[in-house]
Amino acid sequence: MAEPNHLLRTRRESTPSRVIPSEGMSRPELAKAIMRWLWDTTRTRYDLDPRLIAKWENGTVKWPAAHYRAALRAVLNASSDAELGFAPSGQLASAATSALGPAVEAMEPWKLTDVLTRSAISGAALEHMERTILSYAARYPTTPPDELLPLVSAQLRRLHDALAQPQNLWERRRSVVLLGVLAGLSGNLWLDLGRSTTSSDFFDLGEQAAQEAGDPDLAAWVLAARSVGPFFAGHHAVAGELLARAEDLAAARSSYRRRAWIAGLR
Template sequence: MAIDRTPNTRLRAVREARRQQSRSEFANDLQATAARLGERQVSVDARLVARWEDGDTRRPRAIYRRILVALTGMTEAELGIGPNPPSQPVTYPPPMPTVEPVDRRQFVSGTALAISGVAVPSTMRTKRTRVDPALIDYFERQLAGHYTADMMLGPRALIGTVTAQLNLITRLIDDAEAGVRHRLSAAGSAFAAFAGWLYLDAGDIALAAHWHGVATELAHRSGNAQAVACSLVDRAMAHTDAGAGGAAVDLCANVLGVERQLPPELRVFALQQQAHGASLLGNRPETDRLLDHAERIIRTVDVEQWGTACLRTPHYLQVQRATCYGRLGLHAEADQLWQHIIPSSAGPARRDVGVWSARRARAKAALGEPEAALDLAHVAVDAALGTGSIRTVRELASLKADMQAWHDHSIGRDLAALLTPLTLET
């Protein structure tokens, strides 16, 4: 019987057109990514890459698929390594420049290559060069722009850019003098925490955990206690997504143990995340206490710091309270809050409105209002398809279960048809 050796033209196009690398360079980057992920039993060389591209190996093993996704910021389907690898070639555009022009005279050798994700040969990095402190402001502006874009575009549009810039930051850190190195490490920690958020929203818990680990390490390298505290709260957020209320509560309690030393925006960030943990544990009094405390503090916040959303997101604490109430089964209270939040948040917060609409739909279903739930589901599905937010998809999967009582009703059939384009997860 003939062996099917259909070439993987997608993977080859990513390597050649998008990353502009030889097989050896690509293999070196994959090996380095494996090390960052803590995968020690992995060996990648040019011959293995050739086997994947030439079709000798139809689909890499799971560990290699995870590494390929982590390095490129692309999905298995986009790389042609999914369950049904495509046979048709795909043309990728060359790497795009960063969204803001930079004076490259101050960049260290290899910066332009590193921005696009192309491996910088070791011979180009042997001589340490001065890293201009102005780069820190540049990266902070870039990150602020990414936060805004994320609300409109969702995670998959940004993962590649954010992780490429983060890789550049980590290279610059090793070249910088102590003062700049510490400030750049704090900026890198914020980038890594954001990468963790993107992977959470894209549904990849393992890679989110990896980037949260990088965020914590860089925060400690910065020597900045506030950066360390923020990285712990970001990690608590990941535990909340996983339903681990105790872990979220414990991490935030550790941060709030030095509350008086923290700026108000970071205290709000920690308090609301601890409230999520309390709601997962079914503790409404503690949930309300923490959110009420945060409400008193948020009035003193007048600048954004460490990427917290308390000023970027309209009705920030009301969103947290509505989410916690839905989790606690307080559907009428949650619905009343969502009724105020969602209509006033339309516009750039497309992904967020999708998540919130799905959560309000669940409250409506619990309150016996299936027609209203279906209307809200339309908004959520549109956002999920437009942004690729797995967080929204999971809320819709739960809504499908909540609407089981109307399964044989026309509303149930309409909901099933509406959800057909999505791969629902729980």
């Protein structure tokens, strides 16, 4: 069983919180402070899950990556790794590595950690995009399509660029979900402009994004939005089939509001 790192936890809890000054810094707050320091220092975005800090504190991970140790020293005002309860694995591990030769040291673990955690878009930027895209969805019923479509298209280009660059799995999933929402909106907007083929392509993209993200609620929303076109074109059987599929998907994880909306459309 791993031995807890009491020094690190004590250091964190004795560092005043910026959110609640009368209390110690929480793990999520420490994670944000580390990411902010790394960005200010290296101009590289990292996404640090507070659960990794828990692993440092409970001793599951005894020697964090070099960039994280540097950030911890700065944020927690420590002069050395030892003050934070960190120490290399010892002479035995060092001797074993030397015996295996330089090939073992060619790729250091922290470099692989860097690849896993580096991201082309920050969590704050994603939160801003989520708010913006949801506002587009709310504006759709009252905004002319030729006014809303350029805004939606600009966000699609931004997401395209983000998804083409390195992202951790959590941020990639959020980006893919946002892509699905934008694709569904685009499908409706192009349909309103009389471009049924383009509309169909975007609805296909929305369904693919929902599948990629493993999000049945998003898939249900895309299918329900897609049913509107066939219904008003007189293809009621097609609309009914789309809504039946949407209901099945919504039953898995959608809110009561979503399910009521789909049932109302059907």
